[in-house]
Amino acid sequence: MTLRKNIAEMAGYVPGFQPENEAEWIKLNTNENPYPPSPTVAEAIRAEVGEDGATLRKYPDTASKNARKIAAELYGVDPSWVIMANGSDELLNNLIRACVGEGEELAYIHPSYSYYATLSEIQGARVRTFGLDDNFRLVNFPACYEGKLFFLTSPNAPFGVRFTNDYIRELAGRCSGLLVVDEAYADFADGSAVELVSQCENLVVTRTFSKSYSLAGMRLGLAIARPEVVAALDKIRDHYHLDRLALVAAEAALLDQDWLKENLVKIRKTREWFGSQLR
Numbered sequence: 001m002t003l004r005k006n007i008a009e010m011a012g013y014v015p016g017f018q019p020e021n022e023a024e025w026i027k028l029n030t031n032e033n034p035y036p037p038s039p040t041v042a043e044a045i046r047a048e049v050g051e052d053g054a055t056l057r058k059y060p061d062t063a064s065k066n067a068r069k070i071a072a073e074l075y076g077v078d079p080s081w082v083i084m085a086n087g088s089d090e091l092l093n094n095l096i097r098a099c100v101g102e103g104e105e106l107a108y109i110h111p112s113y114s115y116y117a118t119l120s121e122i123q124g125a126r127v128r129t130f131g132l133d134d135n136f137r138l139v140n141f142p143a144c145y146e147g148k149l150f151f152l153t154s155p156n157a158p159f160g161v162r163f164t165n166d167y168i169r170e171l172a173g174r175c176s177g178l179l180v181v182d183e184a185y186a187d188f189a190d191g192s193a194v195e196l197v198s199q200c201e202n203l204v205v206t207r208t209f210s211k212s213y214s215l216a217g218m219r220l221g222l223a224i225a226r227p228e229v230v231a232a233l234d235k236i237r238d239h240y241h242l243d244r245l246a247l248v249a250a251e252a253a254l255l256d257q258d259w260l261k262e263n264l265v266k267i268r269k270t271r272e273w274f275g276s277q278l279r
């Protein structure tokens, strides 16, 4: 077998442990939402499948046009600034594939999302990590960072701290490559870097449906980026990366913002209660 050397040598990602009998656990390791998604999601999936599943004969919309349009309205951008994805993991992967050649450098905060390391290994990219000081600013971050891509997890997991938009704007100015703000948990925080995408040429914001929308099982994500970045990501993604059920689920979830807001209130309360119990 003629595997590439980095693939032969890498260990591979170990996803969070999924116990067989979940009822016996308080399961926090993969940050799934303990509350169900909007009921409109299951309705939309049922309607798409229909009585006999006949719609499933046909390929889905390769461009996710309707979902992009709905997301674009939600975030106040043109649909050409939005790309849907098979989980935000797909976006992180394709951003590396699009921007970082073998042997070239990318960076991220340590500790943060451990999958960045695996994706970098697959690509054969060099990795540099930056720590955070007591004020949650990057330690020794260069005035001009020359790496091809920087993943800024905001709010950061595991620290739970969101970087201010002033600081993100400053970092974008200091990155010569792409600054990817991974906002997997942004719905649980106040504020977002989405409004900066039109101001900073090299900024991309990724979002997931796995956490706030309670849809980890559907594998859905999206990114807000300049049309030229969206076009590049469109070129390299699988052409049918989202199946018909995922597409209608995404549309229904995005349209039910009232459900999302109620869900977020519940999560925040549960978080406070759980923190106090742990203390």
Ligand SMILES: Cc1ncc(COP(=O)(O)O)c(C=O)c1O
Residues within 6 Å of the ligand: 030, 031, 086, 087, 088, 089, 090, 113, 153, 157, 182, 184, 207, 208, 209, 210, 216, 219, 220, 221
């Ligand atoms: C910071 C961060 N980014 C991205 C992801 C992946 O999200 P998705 O399920 O959309 O692939 C996770 C999942 O835990 C995460 O913690």
